[in-house]
Amino acid sequence: MYEGAVQDLIDELGRLPGVGPKSAQRIAFHLLSAESADVTRLVAALTRVQESVRFCVTCYNVAEAEQCRICRDPRRVDDVLCVVEEPKDVVAIERTREFRGRYHVLGGAISPIDGVGPDDLRVKELMTRLMNGAVTELIIATDPNLEGEATAAYLARLVGPMGLAVSRLASGLPVGGDLEYADEVTLGRAFEGRRRIDA
Amino acid sequence: MYLRHLQVGDFRSWERADLALPPGPTVFVGRNGEGKTNLVEAVGYLATMSSHRVSGDAPLVRHGAGQAVVRAALRRGDRELLVEIEINPGKANRVRVNRAPLPRPRELLGLVRTVLFAPEDLSLVRGDPTERRRFLDELLATRTPRLAGVRSDYDRVLKQRNALLKTARLARGKAMETLDVWDGHLTDLGGQVLAARLRLIADLAPHVAESYAGVAGEGADVAGLGYSSTVPLAGDGAALPPDAPLPGVEELTAAMAGRIAERRGDELDRGMTLVGPHRDDLVLHLGSAPAKGFASHGESWSLALALKLATFALLRAEGEDPVLVLDDVFATLDAQRRSALAAVARSAEQTLITAAVIDDVPAELRLTRVEVGEGVALVVKESVAGESVAGDAVPAGTGGQP
Numbered sequence: 108m109y110e111g112a113v114q115d116l117i118d119e120l121g122r123l124p125g126v127g128p129k130s131a132q133r134i135a136f137h138l139l140s141a142e143s144a145d146v147t148r149l150v151a152a153l154t155r156v157q158e159s160v161r162f163c164v165t166c167y168n169v170a171e172a173e174q175c176r177i178c179r180d181p182r183r184v185d186d187v188l189c190v191v192e193e194p195k196d197v198v199a200i201e202r203t204r205e206f207r208g209r210y211h212v213l214g215g216a217i218s219p220i221d222g223v224g225p226d227d228l229r230v231k232e233l234m235t236r237l238m239n240g241a242v243t244e245l246i247i248a249t250d251p252n253l254e255g256e257a258t259a260a261y262l263a264r265l266v267g268p269m270g271l272a273v274s275r276l277a278s279g280l281p282v283g284g285d286l287e288y289a290d291e292v293t294l295g296r297a298f299e300g301r302r303r304i305d306a
Numbered sequence: 307m308y309l310r311h312l313q314v315g316d317f318r319s320w321e322r323a324d325l326a327l328p329p330g331p332t333v334f335v336g337r338n339g340e341g342k343t344n345l346v347e348a349v350g351y352l353a354t355m356s357s358h359r360v361s362g363d364a365p366l367v368r369h370g371a372g373q374a375v376v377r378a379a380l381r382r383g384d385r386e387l388l389v390e391i392e393i394n395p396g397k398a399n400r401v402r403v404n405r406a407p408l409p410r411p412r413e414l415l416g417l418v419r420t421v422l423f424a425p426e427d428l429s430l431v432r433g434d435p436t437e438r439r440r441f442l443d444e445l446l447a448t449r450t451p452r453l454a455g456v457r458s459d460y461d462r463v464l465k466q467r468n469a470l471l472k473t474a475r476l477a478r479g480k481a482m483e484t485l486d487v488w489d490g491h492l493t494d495l496g497g498q499v500l501a502a503r504l505r506l507i508a509d510l511a512p513h514v515a516e517s518y519a520g521v522a523g524e525g526a527d528v529a530g531l532g533y534s535s536t537v538p539l540a541g542d543g544a545a546l547p548p549d550a551p552l553p554g555v556e557e558l559t560a561a562m563a564g565r566i567a568e569r570r571g572d573e574l575d576r577g578m579t580l581v582g583p584h585r586d587d588l589v590l591h592l593g594s595a596p597a598k599g600f601a602s603h604g605e606s607w608s609l610a611l612a613l614k615l616a617t618f619a620l621l622r623a624e625g626e627d628p629v630l631v632l633d634d635v636f637a638t639l640d641a642q643r644r645s646a647l648a649a650v651a652r653s654a655e656q657t658l659i660t661a662a663v664i665d666d667v668p669a670e671l672r673l674t675r676v677e678v679g680e681g682v683a684l685v686v687k688e689s690v691a692g693e694s695v696a697g698d699a700v701p702a703g704t705g706g707q708p
Contacts, residue, residue: 217484219470225484253462253491260487290413291452 113139165236167212167229169194177201177210184208189246190233190262192216192255196248208246211236216254217261225261233262237269244272251278307419308656309349309629310386311379316371317393318344323683329381331657331671332685335664336678342660345676345683346422346631348376349658352389353420354444355399355411358427358633364395380418382626389418412458416451419621419628423614423635430613431597431606435587442503442588445510445617449624453502460495464579467492472577489566492582497559499583500540504552507531507588511546513616513623521615521646522608527593529612534587536580537562543589543596608643611635615650627655637666644668 108114113135121131138146162168163175170176177183177197187208191197197210213228236242247262249255263273279297280289289297308329314320319341334342343359347366350358357366367374374393379386391414392400401411408414429437447454467488474482511531518529534543539553539561553561565581566573573580590597590609597609621628630651636644636659648668651657661667664675675686 217487219466219473219484219488222469222473224470224473253459253466257466257484257487257491260490261484264487265483290410292455295452 162212166210167214167232168197168210182207185241186243187246188236188242188244189248191248192250192258196250200248206246208244213249213258216249216258218254228258230262230265234265237266237271242271244274246274246276248276251276307380307382307387307626307629309378309658310381311377312345312349313375313377314345314348315375315377316368317348317374317376318366318368319681320344321368321681325676325683325685327656327658327676327685328674328687329656330673331651331654331659332674332676333664333667333672334658334660334676334678334683335667336662338662340678340680341683342662342678343424343633345678346633346658346660349378349629349631350420350422351376351393352378352391352414352418353422353448353628355391355414356444358422358424362395363393363399366393367395378418387417389414412454413451415447415454416449419448419626420631421614421618421621421628422631422633423611424631424633425635425638427610427614428606430610431590431601435585438588439584439586441613442506443499445620446502446506448621449506450502453499456495456498456502460492460499460583463488463491463495464582464584468578471573471579474574474577489563492579493559493563493566496537496562496582497555497557500535500537500558500562500586501553501555503583503586503588504533504540504546507533508546508550508552510616510620512548513619514612517615517619518608518612520649521612521643522605523642523646526605526608529597529609530591532589532591534589536582536585537565540586543587545589545591604640607638611639611643611647615647618650618654630654630657632657632659634660634662636661636668637663 109117116138117128117131117135120126120134121128123131126134138149159171160169161171163170163173163178165174165178168175168177170178172179184207187206188211189200189206189208190211190213191200192213192215194212197212200206200210211229211233213230213233215223215228217223217225217228237245245262245266247259249258259275263275266273277300279293279300280286286294309327312323312325312327314323317323323345325345334345336342347357347359351366357363360366372394375390376393377388377390379388381387388402388404390402390405391411394400399411401408401414403414403417430441443453443457447457467485470485470488474485514529514531519526530545532543532545533541535541537558539558562581566579569580579585590613592601592605592609597606601609618628618630632647632651636647639647645668648671651659651671657671659667659671664672673687677684677686
């Protein structure tokens with residue numbers, strides 16, 4: 108145990124995701140020995156995040172204004188909506204520069220063990236968005252794990268009666284990889300989702 | 307396959323042990339508590355990533371050490387297989403095969419094949435259904451490694467669903483919307499587990515009947531296997547008739563879904579999943595009666611032994627002899643059973659036997675001994691005449707028994 112302030116800092120850092128007690132200690136001592144300007148910049152960044160970043164009122168992505176950059180962009184199409192779990196998933200899909208529609212961030216996935224049900228996610232808000240009829244296609248891009256699949260199945264069931272085109276992201280072989288290195292679950296999925304080649 | 311070299315570090319009582327082993331039978335001999343079983347337990351761990359004696363990994367690590375290591379060189383035909391497992395209790399184990407790390411330790415399952423028979427196996431006949439389900443699922447994972455993944459996904463969905471059922475009791479209605487979704491996942495995976503278990507039992511049953519006849523001798527009842535299921539199609543506990551057509555994955559999934567729908571009220575009341583392979587049981591029969599509750603002590607022993615010998619025969623029939631491990635069992639068997647077991651032990655590519663007293667082990671199995679005592683394990687080969695050949699003694703390691 109260290110003296111008051113240092114230990115407080117280590118404790119706070121240790122509460123961050125992915126930071127264990129050893130890493131927390133390393134970061135704390137790094138900050139102690141860092142230039143005071145660097146530390147000030149970090150503090151300012153943290154303060155600014157807390158003060159100015161909020162969630163977009165439309166899609167619940169992180170935003171600095173009422174609406175996020177993507178919801179404000181008039182060049183994007185309104186008829187395709189992509190549902191993701193977290194804001195970081197929006198960033199991942201944006202990196203592809205393939206998708207020109209809009210997003211909806213659920214804020215997690217259904218997981219009864221963690222006490223997360225549909226009411227804890229932004230499902231009601233999604234349904235409200237779909238009501239006005241502008242969206243004709245829904246792409247469900249939740250994580251390809253059990254919880255993500257359950258969330259996808261639940262949403263598909265829920266929006267089924269609305270007559271939208273609903274799809275789920277494909278899962279299977281990574282591009283540029285070798286078939287022999289794929290694990291059997293992934294390979295099995297790839298078989299299920301195989302595509303006909305049109306000659 | 308056979309184990310050519312075994313090395314353990316901080317495993318159970320052993321600080322370090324290092325043994326070069328030949329194919330054929332080898333007897334680990336030493337007084338009680340010297341760590342014979344600990345060595346063969348490490349061999350079993352290579353195959354199942356779990357111990358046959360305890361459910362958690364913590365007791366496997368030597369007191370005071372942070373992690374245990376098991377290293378083995380195995381010979382499969384003309385190829386060598388190097389396996390190294392770091393056992394980290396409470397954390398993920400690390401596994402390397404031929405010096406390359408495996409991304410997921412689970413991928414090791416099915417690679418090293420052992421069949422281990424120990425006094426604990428009496429609980430296969432007399433113990434809870436849990437023991438028999440574990441026996442079935444471990445064998446499934448060895449035969450078809452993909453099913454280890456299916457099984458662990460099933461457990462995960464089961465946990466989620468049980469959590470949901472518990473909260474559903476408090477707030478009925480709201481949670482019901484997602485219950486259907488979990489039901490879909492549970493029955494998909496459950497259907498696969500059921501179909502695989504039924505297939506396995508059908509394949510294993512003739513071997514069990516044959517092994518039991520060999521162990522119990524003339525005039526004994528015929529041993530049979532059945533499956534008792536919470537899912538209607540999967541079995542009512544009666545012995546499976548040979549060559550009966552088995553229901554497929556889709557049929558079993560549908561049957562499970564139907565049964566779950568019927569029992570929804572009960573499930574909500576009890577707050578847990580009542581239908582599925584996690585509530586089923588492997589039923590052992592002797593003649594027309596179920597063995598549990600009816601079999602005598604001797605019959606129970608024979609049946610447990612027959613199950614393990616049948617497992618060995620099944621894996622052998624599929625192409626490769628597993629390493630046969632017989633932990634402290636010869637002393638408890640009568641002459642008939644002893645010679646039946648010795649015949650299989652002699653025929654296996656490699657058999658590892660532990661015994662407190664060397665005279666308990668049939669003479670033809672004693673050609674190679676590992677003498678275990680005072681924290682040291684020493685390999686001693688005997689010439690055909692029965693004399694010790696001093697030159698062949700390999701100083702094999704030093705252990706950490708205080």
